[in-house]
Amino acid sequence: xxxxxxxxxxxxxxxxxxxxxxxxxxxxxxxxxxxxxxxxxxxxxxxxxxxxxxxxxxxxxxxxxxxxxxxxxxxxxxxxxx
Numbered sequence: 001x002x003x004x005x006x007x008x009x010x011x012x013x014x015x016x017x018x019x020x021x022x023x024x025x026x027x028x029x030x031x032x033x034x035x036x037x038x039x040x041x042x043x044x045x046x047x048x049x050x051x052x053x054x055x056x057x058x059x060x061x062x063x064x065x066x067x068x069x070x071x072x073x074x075x076x077x078x079x080x081x082x
Contacts, residue, residue, distance in 0.1 A: 001060055004040035005051065013037065014051065016059055016069040026068055033070065 002019040015037055017023060023034055043050060050056055054071075062069040 001045045001063070003043050003045060003050075003059075003063070005043055006037040006040045008036045009038065012073050012075075014069075014071045014073070016050075016063060017067065018063055021067065023068075028066065029068070029070060033072075 003016050004019050004021065006015040006017075006023060007013065013033060013036075015023060015029075015034075017026070019042060023029075023037065026034075045056055045060060050059055054069075059069045
């Protein structure tokens with residue numbers, strides 16, 4: 001399956017759709033989630049690699065069932081004194 005992978009500049013939001021899908025047509029996503037997503041990278045799930053940490057089977061199932069796979073990354077940093 002061929003995907004378009006959209007990310008925001010801070011790499012906090014990730015959206016994966018079938019190649020050629022208009023993300024503005026996705027009704028289940030909030031417009032605020034779509035704001036700021038950059039031009040997509042194109043990946044073939046059979047030969048290319050998905051972003052690190054994603055389960056290929058989970059992504060394919062979500063895209064087939066919902067039309068997209070979306071994730072938000074929240075990073076926290078704790079300072080530890082030695």
